[in-house]
Amino acid sequence: MSIQSQTAYSIERANRYIAENKGSVNPLYRNHYHASPPVGWMNDPNGFVQFQGAYHLFYQFHPYDAKWGPMHWGHMKSTDLIHWEDLPVALAPDQAYDRSGCFSGSAIERDGKLYLLYTGVTEANEEGVHHQVQCLAVSEDGLHFEKVQQNPVIPVAALPADASQIDFRDPKVFEHEGMYYTVVASKAGDETGQILLYQSADLVEWEFASVFLKGNKQQGVMWECPDFFRLDGKDCLIFSPMQWPQDGDDYQNLNASVLAVGEVDWATKQFHPESYQELDHGLDYYAPQSLEDDKGRRICIGWMQMWGRNFPTDELGHGWTGSMTIPRELKWEDGKLKQYPIGIVANSDNQGEISPVLTMADAKETIPGIAGDCGLLTLKVDTSELEKLSIHLRENENERTVVSFDKAKNELSIDRSASGIELKGEEAHPPVSRKVALSGKSDYLELAIYLDSSSVEVFEKNGEAVMTTNVYPTETATGISFECSGKAVFEEATFTPFI
Structure with a gap:
């Protein structure tokens, strides 16, 4: 699919195109329980929010092509964060202040209405330069949005002196002590990332509050998609830096997603970080955004791709590109961030089970009932005598994706070098494998591995390690086998297919 004309963009045009073309996409690699676009291109999650009894997810969307293009806001909702229903397009680039794209942003409810705060990319000026400004749209029903007359509500004139007018984007709005705030990504004059803070009493009239956090030359060249929240007594700032330098096993992707933990001084409105950590040690995770739901859970969802990669579904002409991760609940426990999956739950009525306990020693074997390409694999393995x-995973005669645990190193790894279609990147080394060291040594390994048509997400059951990776097998690949050196005692092994 490609752009058919240079006709002005509109919500009506986008919705008509989706209706006419969604039936023609090739479903071979379409994920079943991950949010994916009906047609076209998807990137950053936007406006992740609970509204009128449902979880709403907006996203960066180019309906007319499976490549990045003039950004719209796609829209879907869910009641369980597993099954997603497509809704009409929320925003199209149809005004002078957003003609070149409705870039990323966020959502908040106020007085029963849903507000979207997003980045508009302006028409080019006389020098051919596009500025980035922050804009507002409002809805009473959560489906139909009107852009406010005051747009842009945060113009370039509201920028501090040492901030780019070109790289100024991705507002994440939140409320604190009766005032609305938004963190916005910005590039500083010294080519480093920074997060700006703005404040408002009504979401319409905004004023500059502070440089919330300023990066240095060792922390990348631009920080995107900031998200601020308080988690179990800690102030947390998530952002996605470009070119954050590699540090051992951390930050091996050219672009990363980072959690800074610290405290905000609300007198100066500045964030003081105490630590930084990478959120995901897989190969395809970017631009996460979170919400707090009515159960008090801090839930985060990310784009399950990475800039600089090739995109097989586009190259193959399948008519779509991009998915989101399954949502995760974030917790701060024992001085550490823990991430727990929200998705398929192991179901004893619909899975293979081991009874009695199965032991493998220096062998490669399959387990009866453990196979599939779409579902949840859960494992509990006694590793006391394991090497x-x-x-x-997703194994056939020629292809497989391998998740490994090294007992001596207490290290978990993922390798997609033989998973199917080759995925290339802009990194110095091919983006085919990653690893992460687990902190606490134990004689048990517990994993929850979520498989879908083109993705593998590995969760260590204590919540301390997550690895998200895309895979594209070229032939049917439903096999699952286990290979060990030393002795592996499987106390639990189940596969629950997605239904």
Whole structure:
């Protein structure tokens, strides 16, 4: 699919195109329980919010092509964060202040209405330069949005002196002590990232509050998609830096997603970080955004792709690109961030089970009932006499994705070098494998591995490690096998297919 004309963009045009073309996409690699676009291109999650009894997810969307293009806001909702229903397009680039794209942003409810705060990319000026400004749209029903007459509500004139007018984007709005605030990504004059803070009493009239956090030359060249929240007594700032330098096993992707933990001085309105950490040690995770739901859970969802990669569904002409991760609940426990999956739950009525306990020693074997390409694999393995365990996922005669645990190093890894279609990147080394060291040593390994048509997400059951990776097998690949050196005692092994 490609752009058919240079006709002005509109919500009506986008919705008509989706209706006419969504039936023609190739579903071969379409994920089943991950949010994906009906057609076209998807990137950053936007406006992740609870409204009128449902979880709403907006996203960066180019309906007319499976490549990045003039950004719209796609829209879907869910009641369980597993099954997603497509809704009409929320925003199209149809005004002078957003003609070149409705870039990323966020959502908040106020007085029963849903407000979207987003970045508009302006028409080019006389020098051919596009500025980035912050804009507002409002809805009473959560479906139909009107852009306010005051747009842009945060113009370039509201920028501090040392901030780019070109790289100024991705507002994340929140409320604190009766005042609305938004963190906005910005590039400083010294080519480093920074997060700006603005404040408002009514979401319409905004004023500059502070440089919330300023980066240095060792922390990348631009920080995107900031998100601020308080989690179990800690102030947390998530952002996605470009070119954050590699540090051992951390930050091996050219672009990363980072959690800074610290405290805000609300007198100066500045964030003082105490630590930084990478959120995901897989190969495809970017631009996460979070919400707090009515159960008090801090839930985060990210784009399950990475800039600089090739996109097989576009290259193959399948008519769509991009998915979101499954949502995760974030917790701060024992001085650490923990991430727990919200998705398929192991179901004893619909899975293979081991009974009695199965033991493998220096062998490669399959387990009856454990196979599939779309579902949840759960494992509990006694590793007291183990050297190394490799789990071969999405396996056929020639292809596999391998998740491994090295007992001596207490290290978890993922390798997609033989998973199917080759995925290339802008990194110095091919983006085919990553690893992460687990902190607490134990004689048990517990994993929850979520498989879908083109993705593998590995969660260590204590919540301390997550690895998200895309895979594209070229042939039917439903096999799962286990290979160990030393002894692996499987106390639990189940596969629950997605239904």
